[in-house]
Amino acid sequence: MLLHKITLENFGAYRGRHSLELTPKKNRPIVLIGGLNGCGKTTLLDAIQLSLYGRRANCSARGGRNYETFLRESINRQAEAGEGASVAIEFSIAVEDKEQFYTVVRGWGADGKDTLTVEIDGVSEPVIAGGWLEHVEEILPFDLSSLFFFDGEKIESLADPEQAGAVIRTAVRSLMGVHAVEQLRTDLAALQRRQEMTPKDQELMAVLEAREAEYEAAERAVDAEVQKRSKLKTALDRLQGELDQSESDFEREGGRLFERVKDLETDRGRVKSQVEASASALVNIAASSLPLLLLQDQLEVLSKQAEQESEASKATQVVEVLADRDKWLLGLLDSLPDSTRLSVSRKLAADRKKRAAVASWEHGFRLPHDAVAQLAVLHQTLVHDRKRARELLDESADLQDKLDTLDRQLSSVPDQTRVESIMAERRELHDEVAVARADHERSSAVVEDLKRRRDQLEAAVTRARKEAGDSTWDAEAAKRLFDYAERTRGTLTQFSSALVKRHIGLLEVAVLQSFNELMRKRGLVKNLHIDPESFALKLWDEEGEELNLGRLSAGERQLLAISLLAGLMKVAGNRLPSVIDTPLGRLDSQHRQHLVDRYFPKAGRQVLLLSTDEEIDEHLLARLKPSISHTYMLVHDDTELTTAVVPGYWWTSGAIHVA
Secondary structure, three states, X not given: OEEEEEEEEXXXXXXXXXXXXXXXXXXXOEEEEEEOOOOOHHHHHHHHHHHHHHHHOOOOOOOOOOHHHHHHXXXXXXXXXXXXXXXXXXXXXXXXXXXXXXXXXXXXXXXXXXXXXXXXXXXXXXXXXXXXXXXXXXXXXXXXXXXXXXXXXOHHHHHOXXXXXXXXXXXXXXXXXXXXXXXXXXXXXXXXXXXXXXXXXXXXXXXXXXXXXXXXXXHHHHHHHHHHHHHHHHHHHHHHHHHHXXXXXXXXXXXXXXXXXXXXXXXXXXXXXXXXXXXXXXXXXXXOOHHHHHHHHHHXXXXXXXXXXXXHHHHHHHHHHHHHHHHHHHHHOOOOOHHHHHHHHHHHHHHHHXXXXXXXXXXXXXXXXXXXXXXXXXXXXXXXXXXXXXXXXXXXXXXXXXXXXXXXXXXXXXXXXXXXXXXXXXXXXXXXXXXXXXXXXXXXHHHHHXXXXXXXXXXXXXXXXXXHOOOOOOOHHHHHHHHHHHHHHHHHHHHHHXXXXXXXXXXXXXXXXXXXXXXXXXXXXXXXXXOOOOOOEEEEOOOOOEEOHHHOOHHHHHXXXXXXXXHHHHHXXXXXXXXXXXXXXOOOHHHHHHHHHHHHHHOOOOEEEEEOOOOOOHHHXXXXXXXXXXXXXXXXXXOOXXXXXXXXXXXXXXXXXXX
């Protein structure tokens, strides 16, 4: 198994979508991922396990919460409302000397309900996704996942005698072929239990077998219909793509204009009528007083002349009256002193003289007495007509633009023969898409009905099994089968014991060799023994005395646990990846250097290290560099509350340095 890529979207500290390429380069197995505490290193480890094992995954942040609550609360707090989260992993495995590429995506929303999609070599596999828990057990059994995805600070617990025994037992059974032998023994035992049945038990077993056959048939029917639905969905997507292309061709050929040609012609007729009405209104206004705007200067002169002639006429009438009035007025002033009468007489004479001068103005135009009023009315009319003419001109220009646009659109309308074939194909595709969508919806309904039927049969099988119990029967043929199975089980027991002893012997040598290579204290452990029955781990020092594992320091226990894993992988010849969080926790500088020099480069063909700057520091980075394929940094933004993935590592070119 080889990890190629991991992608997180709105998961934990990772807001948005973040991906890490993990495919190692030749002879460079290590992918180094750096980040300070709280930046999301352990979240990456959780994401790998969650994508593979779902609710069974040993996620560090889950605690005692149920699965749905954990998923809801693991959505990034800064994600947009309504956005969900997902984790995806891409990996490859060797199947019959051929490499298969898997893409496993697990996503969920605010309701905490997860969905799983699986692609193999780029092809969606809904059936495998439905049975993923069983399928992934064939790739990497869940019980063994802790051997490959682990926290370096917690791995020391494997050095506990009881826990080490459980790990060794699981690893020997699963990685070294013992499980297959034991499973065969179990199957034979189950076969034996089915042999000693009474007639009543036989009847119960017949009912059970009938129910199981019905259930298996229902399961096959569900799988077949799911496959059929998947094919129908593929066909629907293909037809929808062809329809979209046809719609695009129809649009490009002017089909939309062709469909609107009647509306365009109606709009053109209406706009043309408006253009003609506007032109007629302009003609009418031009036929009135509007042309007099060309004589504005002359009209101003005429207005001034009319005002002068009006003033002159008024003055002529007043002068004659004023002469008699002034004579009468002076007669009334005889009693006044002569100087006073003389002053009044002069002022009256001056007034008459002034008015006489006005009355003498030339009346060359002989304009009527109401000419001033007529010219004022004409001025107002011209102001109104000029404003209206401008409005009509603007309106006419706008209407002409609309008319030109409609003419261009009508001229772009394709000939019917050009779009007839596309329209026919488009109609046909619309019909085919409708039929395909209906078929897909019917198949989906059938799948749901079959699933309900399958669930009912599963419940019936459970009831039949409960009634049948562990019944056996007593027929002669069954007795022979029972005896043969018993002898075979005995042989398998001996074979299993021999196989375990052989692997245990190899494992003892491999673990001891690895431990001594990693230890700073030379000769601390002289011998190592694993009990083939209990799988208990025991150590002896140079003086031949049994070494109490509790006397080892936390760092030494961590190295012992790592040595145990290294030995298991070496004996099993396993090519699974290792993902180690906090790889150098609790180790002193010399042990760290040994681990960097002697373990990580040889731990497998792919090793992911999730480290802080105080674990793999600048010195260890230099020693590890020849084996490093990729480096990444997890940089947390305290303002945005999100972690970003950037290339590089502390002390490498281009890395982002954070304090």
